[in-house]
Each structure stands twice: as structure tokens, then as C-alpha cells.
Amino acid sequence: MSSSTAGTRAGGARGPDLAGGPPTTAGVIAMGNLDARIEGLTSQATRGRLTADGWGELVELTALRGHVRGRIDETERAASLAETFVDQAPRDPRSLLARARLRGLFHRFAAALDDLDAAAALGLDRRTVDEERAAVCQTVGRYDEALALLRQGLSRRQDFRTLGAMARCHAESGEADEAETWFLAARRAYRGVSPFPLAVLEFQCGQMRLAQGRLVSARTWLESAASRLPSYVPTQGRLAETDAAEGRMAVAIERLRRLALISDDPDYTSRLARLLCQSEASAEARFWRAHAGARYEELMARHPEAYADHAAEFWLTVGGDPQRALRLARHNLVLRATPRAHALVDRAMRRVGQCRR
Structure with missing residues (x-):
């Protein structure tokens, strides 16, 4: 798929036409099913009756629910x-795969790659x-390596999984129009009924377009994800950003207030404090700023690799400590x-320079 045709095929300034997309199970039913499945697997684990496949599913579904609900504790x-899975089955490649994925989520990239090497050997x-x-290569900025690996996969099979992986890699590398073409191809290739994979895909494309300032396209993708899964916290958070960018500050603030009460991710309380400051609601802004700062302290103590960038963004903006942000x-x-990551360093350096002057 060439970037020369991507802009036209991806919908241009109007945003893509996502009407008539793949039908999926209602979000409230899917969340209920997810909760019930996790409860059942947990019960089996407690009784010592969970198979290796069951352990892998329990890890995967618990991480998925944490992502959807915006719950870091999950x-x-x-x-x-x-x-625990690795402790119980250290010679099973499925246990190492499960741990590699979670290590990747918390940005322990070297450890994740070690687990993948061991899993491959097994x-x-x-x-x-x-x-x-x-996935690890693209997260650390080694895009050429990531694309080479993904193209090998595409040569063997083109499906929702491989097409979506290509979309994410192009999105991470900044090739947004090319990425959106792959996102659309992956969406067309979806054959399941669960809303989770498709909502995550749509969220990722919407997030990419929002970062570009392509607000119409961003809202189109994000609202499609939200319609599939109304309780999807990250999507609601990005919609709040879109609201604010469109000048709908009251709507954005109210949306973020709801998220701040149900999520333990300080990203939402930090953004809420920032918008409240802009709206001159200083007392409430101070409350949420203190809440976000305390939470970032906790997370940096436990997962410094995973939250360094988010904490830097907080201290660079509403946290008011550009030296620490740098x-x-x-x-x-x-x-x-x-x-x-380079852009964040550049912004922090400029802010420190402004403070010194």
C-alpha cells in the first residue's frame, strides 16, 4: 500500500467513512462476559485446576480488562x-510469552526479549x-527491524492480526496516512464478533489522528470505538482531548471528571487539572493536580520505565517542575x-530555558 494513495483512500480531511463496519456484540454484554470468564478462570486457578491454556487466557484477559477500564492495578x-504462570510451568513457551507481553507493557523491553528468545527455543x-x-522493536523506535519482521508475517498470511500490526508500526513511525490505510484494511478483514479487538484498533487510529491535530478523523475513529465499547476508558479520554481541542471545554471537563473517579491512571487527573486551570477553576485544579502528582510518585517508584514519559508530561505542564520533567x-x-520521546526532551529543554531567562 503506497503512501501516495493512502490519503485519498483513508478519507482525507472529512475523515474515513466507517459506517456499515463489522457488527460486534454489544459492549455491555461483552464486558459482562469478560468479567464472568475472568471470574471462572480465577476460581479454577484457586483450586489448582487451571490448564496452561487457561493460565495464558487469564493473563491476557486480565490485562485486556485493565486496559479497557483504565485500571493500572488490574x-x-x-x-x-x-x-505465577512461569513459576508453575517454566518450560512451557506459553508462560514465557505471557510474561514477555506484560514485561513489554511495563516497558521492560530487554527482559521481554529474553523471554521471547527462551520461548522460541522451547x-x-x-x-x-x-x-x-x-511490537517491542517499534515501541523502542527500531521501525525498520519491526517492519521487516511484520512483512515476513504478511508474506505468510494477511489477516486482521498482521494487517493491524502493520498499521500500528506505521502509526508509531509517524507515517499516519499510510497507517490509516492499513487500519482500514485490518478493519475490513475482521471476522470476529467480540468488540474488543476492533474497538482497540479504532482507538489506536483515532489516537494517531488526534496527535496530528486531524480532529474530524480522530473523532470519527474514536466515536466508532466508543459505540462498540462505551465503557472503554482510553477512548473516552481521547474524546475529552478532542472536545477540548474543538473548544468544547465544559464537555471535556465533565468527561474527564467521570474518568478521574473510575480510573487509577493519573493521566486523566492530570489532564483534568490542566483544563480546570485553563477554565480558572483553580481550587478544583489544585485538588486534581495534587492527586495526579501523588499517583505519579507511586508509579515511578514501582514502574519507572513505563511511566517516565507520562510523569515528564505532568511535571512539564500542570505539575510545574520543568527540571524534573527534563x-x-x-x-x-x-x-x-x-x-x-525526542519531541518531549526538546519541549522540556525549551521550557527549562524559558524558566532560566
């Missing part, structure tokens, strides 16, 4: 379950190994030499 629980299929390695941004750049 993702931490998934990481703990993955460690017989994990090449397609899965290559896709997981590609230290964290530089730490993040060592871990992930991505365009966004």
Missing part, C-alpha cells in the same frame, strides 16, 4: 499472574515470536528513541 495483577511458533519482537524525559529517551 494490569499489575496480570503481570503477577504471568509470574518451540513457540515463529509467527508469534516475530510479531511480539516486532530528567524524566531524558530517561525515557534512553529507553525509547522514538520521535515522540
Whole structure:
């Protein structure tokens, strides 16, 4: 798919036409089914009756629920379950795969790659190994390596999984129009009924377009994801950003207030404090700023690799400590030499320079 045709095929300034997309199970039913499945698997684990496949599913579904609900504590629980899985089945490549994925989520990239190497040595299929390695490579900014691995997968099979992986890699590398073409191709290739994979895909494309300032396209993708899964917290958070960028500050603030009460991710309280400051609601802004700052302190103590960039953004803006932001941004750049990581360092350096003047 060439970038010369991507802009036209991806919908241009009007945003893509996502009407008539793949039908999926109602979000409230899907969330109920997810909760019930996790409860059943947990019960089996407690009684010592969970199979290796069941352990892998429990880790995956717990991490998924943590992502959808914006609950870091749930993702931490998934990481703990993955460690238990490895303890119980250290020679099973499925346990190492589960732990590699969670280590990747918390930006422990070297450890994740070690697990993937060990899983490959124990017989994990090449397609899965290559896709997981590609995900790590693109996250740390090694886009050429990631694309080479993904193209090998495409040569063997083109489906929702491989097309979506290509879309994410192009999105991370800054090739937004090319990425959106792959996102659309992956969406057309979806054959399931669960709303989770498709809502995550649509969220990722919407997030990419929002970062570009393509607000119409961003809202189109994000609202499609939200219609499939209304309780999808990250999508609601990006819609709040879109609202604010469109000048709908009251709507954005109210949306973020709801998220701040149900999510333990300080990203939402930080954004809420920032918008409240702009709206001159200083007392409430101070409350949420203090809440976000305390939460970032906790997360940096436990997962410094994963939250250095988010904490840097907080201290650079509403947190009011650009020197600290610069230290964290530089730490993040060592871990992930991505365009966004470089941009964060540049912003922090400019802010520190302004404060010195």
C-alpha cells in the first residue's frame, strides 16, 4: 500500500467513512462476559485446576480488562499472574510469552526479549515470536527491524492480526496516512464478533489522528470505538482531548471528571487539572493536580520505565517542575528513541530555558 494513495483512500480531511463496519456484540454484554470468564478462570486457578491454556487466557484477559477500564492495578495483577504462570510451568513457551507481553507493557523491553528468545527455543511458533519482537522493536523506535519482521508475517498470511500490526508500526513511525490505510484494511478483514479487538484498533487510529491535530478523523475513529465499547476508558479520554481541542471545554471537563473517579491512571487527573486551570477553576485544579502528582510518585517508584514519559508530561505542564520533567524525559529517551520521546526532551529543554531567562 503506497503512501501516495493512502490519503485519498483513508478519507482525507472529512475523515474515513466507517459506517456499515463489522457488527460486534454489544459492549455491555461483552464486558459482562469478560468479567464472568475472568471470574471462572480465577476460581479454577484457586483450586489448582487451571490448564496452561487457561493460565495464558487469564493473563491476557486480565490485562485486556485493565486496559479497557483504565485500571493500572488490574494490569499489575496480570503481570503477577504471568509470574505465577512461569513459576508453575517454566518450560512451557506459553508462560514465557505471557510474561514477555506484560514485561513489554511495563516497558521492560530487554527482559521481554529474553523471554521471547527462551520461548522460541522451547518451540513457540515463529509467527508469534516475530510479531511480539516486532511490537517491542517499534515501541523502542527500531521501525525498520519491526517492519521487516511484520512483512515476513504478511508474506505468510494477511489477516486482521498482521494487517493491524502493520498499521500500528506505521502509526508509531509517524507515517499516519499510510497507517490509516492499513487500519482500514485490518478493519475490513475482521471476522470476529467480540468488540474488543476492533474497538482497540479504532482507538489506536483515532489516537494517531488526534496527535496530528486531524480532529474530524480522530473523532470519527474514536466515536466508532466508543459505540462498540462505551465503557472503554482510553477512548473516552481521547474524546475529552478532542472536545477540548474543538473548544468544547465544559464537555471535556465533565468527561474527564467521570474518568478521574473510575480510573487509577493519573493521566486523566492530570489532564483534568490542566483544563480546570485553563477554565480558572483553580481550587478544583489544585485538588486534581495534587492527586495526579501523588499517583505519579507511586508509579515511578514501582514502574519507572513505563511511566517516565507520562510523569515528564505532568511535571512539564500542570505539575510545574520543568527540571524534573527534563530528567524524566531524558530517561525515557534512553529507553525509547522514538520521535515522540525526542519531541518531549526538546519541549522540556525549551521550557527549562524559558524558566532560566
